[in-house]
Amino acid sequence: MRMVPRDTLLDFFDDLSRLDGEFLVHDDGYRRRHHSYTEVGQAARAFAARLAAAGLQREDKVVFWGENRPEWIACYWGCLLIGVVVVPIDYRSPAEFVAKVARLVSPRVVLVGDDVTALAAADVPGAAVWRLGDFDWAARGTPPTVPV
Numbered sequence: 034m035r036m037v038p039r040d041t042l043l044d045f046f047d048d049l050s051r052l053d054g055e056f057l058v059h060d061d062g063y064r065r066r067h068h069s070y071t072e073v074g075q076a077a078r079a080f081a082a083r084l085a086a087a088g089l090q091r092e093d094k095v096v097f098w099g100e101n102r103p104e105w106i107a108c109y110w111g112c113l114l115i116g117v118v119v120v121p122i123d124y125r126s127p128a129e130f131v132a133k134v135a136r137l138v139s140p141r142v143v144l145v146g147d148d149v150t151a152l153a154a155a156d157v158p159g160a161a162v163w164r165l166g167d168f169d170w171a172a173r174g175t176p177p178t179v180p181v
Contacts, residue, residue, distance in 0.1 A: 040148050076172070084112065089142065131149075
């Protein structure tokens, strides 16, 4: 096996997103969904572009509060692509705890899953609440270049 030098985690992601084959398989109890390396890479770039279009910049924060699902992975990589800080919170945490953490970190966006208690935008002043279930796997986008 040939070793490929990588300077950053994003270099690793770039390499992964060019591979052929299946990256994620998710069984939610009703159906199995399969996502290729290319598909996850495109979805992450599209999510990064959505964040940038919403005005997020390097070092802004996004709270992740949702169950394990493929969208979580794509959104995570999308945040890293533009330098946004990910603040993951266990999906079993109560809404009050999430609101408290959000007040401490001042996120611009809170991503919520289907298995969490409703979180009102009023609970997190200044943050948009986006549902992971609304994630668009077909979206395409190119994230802006992130200054180092």
